[in-house]
Amino acid sequence: MSDFEIQEIVQLDRTVLNEILEESNRAGYRHMQRLMNDFIEGHNRFDHTGEVLLGAFKGKELIGICGLNQDPYHFEPGVGRLRRMYVLEAYRRMGVGRELVHEIIRRAQAHYRMLVLHTDSYDADVFYRSIGFVRADQADRISHILHLHHYNETCTCKNEERIINMEEYYWDTKIEYLKNTRNLYYNDDYLEFLVKQVWKIQSPVHIVDYGCGYGYLGLKLLPLLPPGSSYTGMDQGEKLIDKAKEIYKNLPYKTTFIVRNIEELQAEPQYDIAICHAFLLHMTDPQAILGKMIRSVVDGGMIICMEPHWISAMSNIVLHGEDSSNVANLGILQKLFENDQKRLGKDGNIGLKLPIYLSQLGVRHIQCRVSDKVNFLDVHMNEAEKEQLFQSILEDGLGSPPGNREEVIANLIQRGLTRSDAERQYEIELNLSQILSIDSYLVSAPNMKITFGTVIGNS
Numbered sequence: 252m253s254d255f256e257i258q259e260i261v262q263l264d265r266t267v268l269n270e271i272l273e274e275s276n277r278a279g280y281r282h283m284q285r286l287m288n289d290f291i292e293g294h295n296r297f298d299h300t301g302e303v304l305l306g307a308f309k310g311k312e313l314i315g316i317c318g319l320n321q322d323p324y325h326f327e328p329g330v331g332r333l334r335r336m337y338v339l340e341a342y343r344r345m346g347v348g349r350e351l352v353h354e355i356i357r358r359a360q361a362h363y364r365m366l367v368l369h370t371d372s373y374d375a376d377v378f379y380r381s382i383g384f385v386r387a388d389q390a391d392r393i394s395h396i397l398h399l400h401h402y403n404e405t406c407t408c409k410n411e412e413r414i415i416n417m418e419e420y421y422w423d424t425k426i427e428y429l430k431n432t433r434n435l436y437y438n439d440d441y442l443e444f445l446v447k448q449v450w451k452i453q454s455p456v457h458i459v460d461y462g463c464g465y466g467y468l469g470l471k472l473l474p475l476l477p478p479g480s481s482y483t484g485m486d487q488g489e490k491l492i493d494k495a496k497e498i499y500k501n502l503p504y505k506t507t508f509i510v511r512n513i514e515e516l517q518a519e520p521q522y523d524i525a526i527c528h529a530f531l532l533h534m535t536d537p538q539a540i541l542g543k544m545i546r547s548v549v550d551g552g553m554i555i556c557m558e559p560h561w562i563s564a565m566s567n568i569v570l571h572g573e574d575s576s577n578v579a580n581l582g583i584l585q586k587l588f589e590n591d592q593k594r595l596g597k598d599g600n601i602g603l604k605l606p607i608y609l610s611q612l613g614v615r616h617i618q619c620r621v622s623d624k625v626n627f628l629d630v631h632m633n634e635a636e637k638e639q640l641f642q643s644i645l646e647d648g649l650g651s652p653p654g655n656r657e658e659v660i661a662n663l664i665q666r667g668l669t670r671s672d673a674e675r676q677y678e679i680e681l682n683l684s685q686i687l688s689i690d691s692y693l694v695s696a697p698n699m700k701i702t703f704g705t706v707i708g709n710s
């Protein structure tokens with residue numbers, strides 16, 4: 252639905268709010284009545300610095316509303332409070348609430364470092380977390396927090412673990428990142444070995460790549476697959492899919508690219524192979540997505556998941572002259588990744604769990620391998636190759652500067668670390684960013700896990 256407009260409300264008129272008031276009162280919510288009363292009595296008209304009341308209008312009809320105040324409870328500068336949010340039932344799940352909140356965030360960024368809110372509704376919790384808020388379980392009158400400076404920035408540790416971008420779809424902004432980092436995982440001869448010796452693909456196949464990005468896997472696999480094979484790439488990123496179409500336009504392969512949110516996919520058995528690469532770790536319910544992938548494969552076909560197991564990647568790093576514990580403190584990272592998984596469902600350590608998940612979902616003849624590539628930044632390499640590898644390593648999140656100390660530490664605490672672990676993690680990242688240079692000796696093996704098996708019983 253795009254036929255609504257977000258506008259600032261300076262004078263809240265009872266007749267305009269009436270439908271929302273009646274509906275919310277009937278549903279037992281009191282916050283819209285409070286909004287009206289406070290406005291009439293002058294207690295809160297959203298008219299201080301950094302405050303605004305926004306309405307979503309369909310023509311003249313007010314279909315949603317949301318306010319931004321200076322946080323009145325904690326007297327801390329730099330904290331804004333999102334409140335008085337309501338969308339008429341008839342207009343829910345159409346993007347109205349999301350647009351309102353995005354606009355509130357956009358405006359809050361000019362005034363605050365943090366946005367807080369309070370809700371005890373399950374649906375609201377899911378909604379706000381989908382936008383990038385995180386739960387604040389122990390804080391008084393705060394159920395969710397959004398660190399505004401982090402909103403569009405890289406999170407600590409791994410670039411792939413990011414908060415959702417508010418204006419543009421996040422992965423659509425990461426095409427260069429994807430292009431610059433895919434070279435870190437596999438040697439071409441190993442992929443050939445997998446296709447020909449391990450998967451033994453000898454007749455043409457129709458392969459679907461879920462979360463295909465710009466079609467990296469297709470570019471690697473299509474030249475190795477028997478002639479007549481076809482590749483379908485599916486991704487939520489419109490720009491990524493446009494990029495894929497542009498890249499494949501002059502290539503001699505049968506390809507189809509589809510913009511699709513795979514979480515909403517109704518899968519039918521139609522492909523010989525369903526594959527994904529660095530995709531499931533971003534899913535809040537990876538088993539449900541695996542179920543869809545499996546359902547999209549014909550009886551006797553194959554599912555192949557190529558996913559990371561971050562903690563093993565972080566243990567596979569040697570920086571000459573440094574203790575490994577100064578490069579990656581595995582205990583802290585283990586906690587961080589596990590907490591994230593518990594909070595968000597997304598699992599950077601999904602790689603080694605996939606054999607179990609696939610077996611539980613009925614896949615048989617399961618095997619798991621690891622990717623072969625070991626990246627060696629060698630002081631004796633030729634300069635161009637050294638520069639390229641060094642940039643790829645930085646882009647992949649290793650050795651890039653962690654950002655503002657207080658904010659990074661607050662974010663790590665928010666993600667469940669103790670203050671001392673958060674400070675230690677910050678120091679490690681800072682230290683690494685200062686000592687890692689193009690003239691370092693660095694050896695790292697990302698060690699992707701490649702899990703595959705046979706799909707049985709689909710028809």
Ligand SMILES: C[S@@+](CC[C@H](N)C(=O)[O-])C[C@H]1O[C@@H](n2cnc3c(N)ncnc32)[C@H](O)[C@@H]1O
Binds near residue numbers: 411461466491512
């Ligand atoms: C780390 S990237 C990997 C892209 C590609 N497989 C590669 O390795 O180059 C994760 C991809 O998953 C896609 N993605 C994430 N959630 C999705 C969803 N719900 N539906 C479709 N694609 C999604 C993103 O748009 C992004 O392209």
